[in-house]
Amino acid sequence: MITGFLGLLCTLIFLVVGIYTNTIYNCIRRVYINDGSEGDKNENLKEYKQAPGPIPWPFIGNLALLSKFKVPLQGLTQLSEELGDIYSLTLGTRRCLVVSSLNLIREVLNQKGKFFGGRPNFLRYHKLFGGDRNNSLALSDWSSLQQKRRNLARRHCSPRNSSLLFTKMSNVACYEVCVFMNALRERLSPHGECEIKSLIQQTSANMFLQYMCSIRFDYNDNDFKKVVECFDEIFWDINKGYALDFLPWLAPFYKKHLNTIVGWSTAIRKFIIERIISQREHMIDVSEPEQDFADALLKNSIEDKSVSRDTIIYMLEDFIGGHSAIGNLLMAAFAHIVHNQDVAKKIQAEADEISSHGRRIINIYDMEKMPYTMATISEVLRFSSSPIVPHVATEDTVVAGYGITKDTIVIINNYKLNRSAQYWENPDFFQPERFLENTNIEKSEMVAKRRNSEGSDSGIEFDKEDLAVFKKNSTKHRSSTQISNMSSSKRTPRLKKNIPHFLPFGIGKRTCIGQSLVRGFGFVLLANILQRFNVSSCNLSSVETIPACIALPPKTFSLQFRFRNIY
Numbered sequence: 001m002i003t004g005f006l007g008l009l010c011t012l013i014f015l016v017v018g019i020y021t022n023t024i025y026n027c028i029r030r031v032y033i034n035d036g037s038e039g040d041k042n043e044n045l046k047e048y049k050q051a052p053g054p055i056p057w058p059f060i061g062n063l064a065l066l067s068k069f070k071v072p073l074q075g076l077t078q079l080s081e082e083l084g085d086i087y088s089l090t091l092g093t094r095r096c097l098v099v100s101s102l103n104l105i106r107e108v109l110n111q112k113g114k115f116f117g118g119r120p121n122f123l124r125y126h127k128l129f130g131g132d133r134n135n136s137l138a139l140s141d142w143s144s145l146q147q148k149r150r151n152l153a154r155r156h157c158s159p160r161n162s163s164l165l166f167t168k169m170s171n172v173a174c175y176e177v178c179v180f181m182n183a184l185r186e187r188l189s190p191h192g193e194c195e196i197k198s199l200i201q202q203t204s205a206n207m208f209l210q211y212m213c214s215i216r217f218d219y220n221d222n223d224f225k226k227v228v229e230c231f232d233e234i235f236w237d238i239n240k241g242y243a244l245d246f247l248p249w250l251a252p253f254y255k256k257h258l259n260t261i262v263g264w265s266t267a268i269r270k271f272i273i274e275r276i277i278s279q280r281e282h283m284i285d286v287s288e289p290e291q292d293f294a295d296a297l298l299k300n301s302i303e304d305k306s307v308s309r310d311t312i313i314y315m316l317e318d319f320i321g322g323h324s325a326i327g328n329l330l331m332a333a334f335a336h337i338v339h340n341q342d343v344a345k346k347i348q349a350e351a352d353e354i355s356s357h358g359r360r361i362i363n364i365y366d367m368e369k370m371p372y373t374m375a376t377i378s379e380v381l382r383f384s385s386s387p388i389v390p391h392v393a394t395e396d397t398v399v400a401g402y403g404i405t406k407d408t409i410v411i412i413n414n415y416k417l418n419r420s421a422q423y424w425e426n427p428d429f430f431q432p433e434r435f436l437e438n439t440n441i442e443k444s445e446m447v448a449k450r451r452n453s454e455g456s457d458s459g460i461e462f463d464k465e466d467l468a469v470f471k472k473n474s475t476k477h478r479s480s481t482q483i484s485n486m487s488s489s490k491r492t493p494r495l496k497k498n499i500p501h502f503l504p505f506g507i508g509k510r511t512c513i514g515q516s517l518v519r520g521f522g523f524v525l526l527a528n529i530l531q532r533f534n535v536s537s538c539n540l541s542s543v544e545t546i547p548a549c550i551a552l553p554p555k556t557f558s559l560q561f562r563f564r565n566i567y
């Protein structure tokens, strides 16, 4: 009995020592990279130390350092004050690198992007996508399939301003926002209150569904309601950090939660197959022009045998799920507006002018003409500072002269980028004006040229055709107003388009695919709702956003909507 116990103890000690030795080895391991010169490969290897960082504890690594912060990115920002803009951490037993400055973020995501195309192997990610995170666009490692999926999605998710798809996006958004207005009227309490989040999510979901699958669902359809709730739960969950991600041995304690995640994703998949895909896949005719994104995907799976039916279903799920981000973004926008009523007034002034005091619905083509409203969306994105899914080094490499070992998780600290006085004046104030500039036409042309030559560093896709339209409009504007306007002091505000340190959608090869949809649908919702309603709250202290997070809990604050007297 005693020998048995001693044997167990020895095995345990041996295990602990073994694991900890491995953790320490991972911290001190050097990286050897060929310096590029000719000759014997081994002789030309240059040695690189890893970035500095605190010594890890057994099993938990440096997790305790973050445990005192409610928001991990705030903790990482505070650590960067001591350790610098590039430092190493060990979270659990996983080696991590935290980068917090614009130049370093650019180096990781842009210049060295090909070495950082992986995503972390978190258990939660697998559970969300049928047991394999590579089924997901955002959570998969980089691969030729991923490239193919991105290419397939590009035309539909980033339609050109001059395209028919852009018109479809606009029409769909306008139609759905009208349905929303009616539904909202029915749901308002006598005091004008409404638990608005679920309705906004349903509206946003229907915009996506109509645009991508040419189908919409009634707001009273219980299956639809349930599925929209599941998407929102997942969005909330994925935006939270869990100790489990770095300490997988905690899995038995998270069993219930992991089963809940599987339940949400199974319900979504069932809905997509039964209510969207099944009728369509039998009717698909590859010789006919594609009707929408779902058509494009289904046709592709027939024509390209390397793209399976499952891939198509997961892709649809991923993209339709994008609606949750927009619903949450809008809720965050309302939260700020409720506390800053002057922002609401300025949006309303733009909205009244564009819509002739509500005589028409504001559409996506009005975005250019409502710079303050667009600036508000940018400010919500800056303020919320949505975390970037971590990247993973796929081979040994070097950043800023430090060696990065294969499988290191790279945490992009965009919170510091968005909320530091180094980059922004009064960073903790909500000020959409920071995204506006008073510009004359010469300057706008210069910006357009610069952006075209620099590429889409801010992740904003800007192709040649858009540039041509943009330039044509600028020239048209100049000939009609003549240069006299330039000499007069009247200048119109314009949205600043190339702020190098503003990267809400990431940069590089894994940049967000949904940014045009975010701007377009987000704009139509925000502009039209504020054109019709004054938004406030009976309980101002309940209306809060969460730092370094675009998501709000599925059950969150209610808001008060009062019709505006606009005529």
Ligand code: HEM
Binding pocket: 109, 137, 138, 139, 150, 157, 318, 319, 320, 321, 322, 323, 325, 326, 329, 381, 386, 387, 388, 389, 504, 505, 506, 507, 508, 509, 510, 511, 512, 513, 514, 515, 517, 518, 550
């Ligand atoms: C508030 C709205 C949104 C924000 C702030 C946002 C931001 C981001 C960021 C920062 C990334 C990561 C870039 C990187 O890893 O380097 C990303 C990736 C991605 N986003 Fe978004 N996003 C939003 C909405 C959407 C929507 C509506 C869709 C879908 C229609 C979408 C689809 C994707 C996909 C598929 C990826 C992964 C791309 C890849 O890994 O190759 N996003 N997004």
